[in-house]
Amino acid sequence: MNIIILFTKQDLITAIRNGDDSRENSVVVTLDGKIKVIPIEKAQENCDNYAVRHETFGAGNDYVGFEASRDMSHIDCTFDNLDKAWKTHVETGETSVYADGWYEG
Known part of the structure; x- marks a missing residue:
């Protein structure tokens, strides 16, 4: 299956740049493929409104x-x-697919 990714790395950079580090946040991908950084409470309350929810920052x-x-x-x-979780969402129709990972920065 050829899965179309609707968001770009630049979209993520912009969302991260505009985030508020003074609160707990989650990066989400909306059902129509837009990346947002939102307060974790909003991500948890409205989880079916998001295709993907990244681990809490x-x-x-x-x-x-x-x-x-x-x-x-x-x-x-x-x-x-986010890319891996989006693909899971597209393949299964599942919402609020949880995306997490660890990296060496």
């Missing part, structure tokens, strides 16, 4: 914000996780 850990958007190890790992 703790407040103050510099996983979102300007500097985080320049950390290409972080961006590459997060993008790969």
Whole structure:
């Protein structure tokens, strides 16, 4: 099956750059393929509204914000996780597919 990815690495960089590191966040992919950084509470309350939910980025850990958007190890790992979870969503129709991973930064 040829799966179309609707988001780009640049979309992720922009979302990460605009994130608020003073709160716990999750990167989500909406059902129509848009990447957003949202407060974790919103991701948990409305989980069926998202195709993919990435693991939580703790407040103050510099996983979102300007500097985080320049950390290409972080961006590459997060993008790969989202990409794999998106493919699962497309293949199965499952919502709120959980994406997580560990990388050496």
